Amino acid sequence: AQTVTQSQPEMSVQEAETVTLSCTYDTSENNYYLFWYKQPPSRQMILVIRQEAYKQQNATENRFSVNFQKAAKSFSLKISDSQLGDTAMYFCAFMNNNAGGTSYGKLTFGQGTILTVHP
């Protein structure tokens, strides 16, 4: 079984600044994906960014980038030029991509980090 840990229950940042959200995970799988999802007060879960475990290059999506450290089982999210609309709860999630496994395709979520962007 895999576990995902987000050790920062809450974070805050000033508009236009940069913030990093932490995530660590534990797994014995070698084929997996990692995701960051955003859930604003509207409660709609929005996919922010994903990382395939076999890729060494860190994923980026506009202002969002990750620092994927596979050996350390760490997957942090960096938000640059923070905007008020980035205020949300952020979830780190693990997905087993081994088709023969019982947990194939299922998401395991961390506890979430509430991010508040201040004007």
Place this chain on the structure above:
Amino acid sequence: SAVISQKPSRDICQRGTSLTIQCQVDSQVTMMFWYRQQPGQSLTLIATANQGSEATYESGFVIDKFPISRPNLTFSTLTVSNMSPEDSSIYLCSAGLAGGPQYFGPGTRLTVL
């Protein structure tokens, strides 16, 4: 990406009754899942909705309490049966292609009195 809708968006129900939540995807997907989320907390997987066969439930969730149907590749329902106040929660469905990310519906906020 898939666009997912859920109905109803919220409901208030009496103890002992049942509620069926619908999840519709705008494209064919291989995988569909149902999650439960207490406000301000993380998501817990209830079950995998399997097309044309019985759902696969996670530990702590049973078919009698949460019957799930998935008659085709784009539609699934979750029923919360014989409800109690402890079932008050947000229920979300997700969907995606095998080996790809999951996309989520907007959720159903259920309150049981």
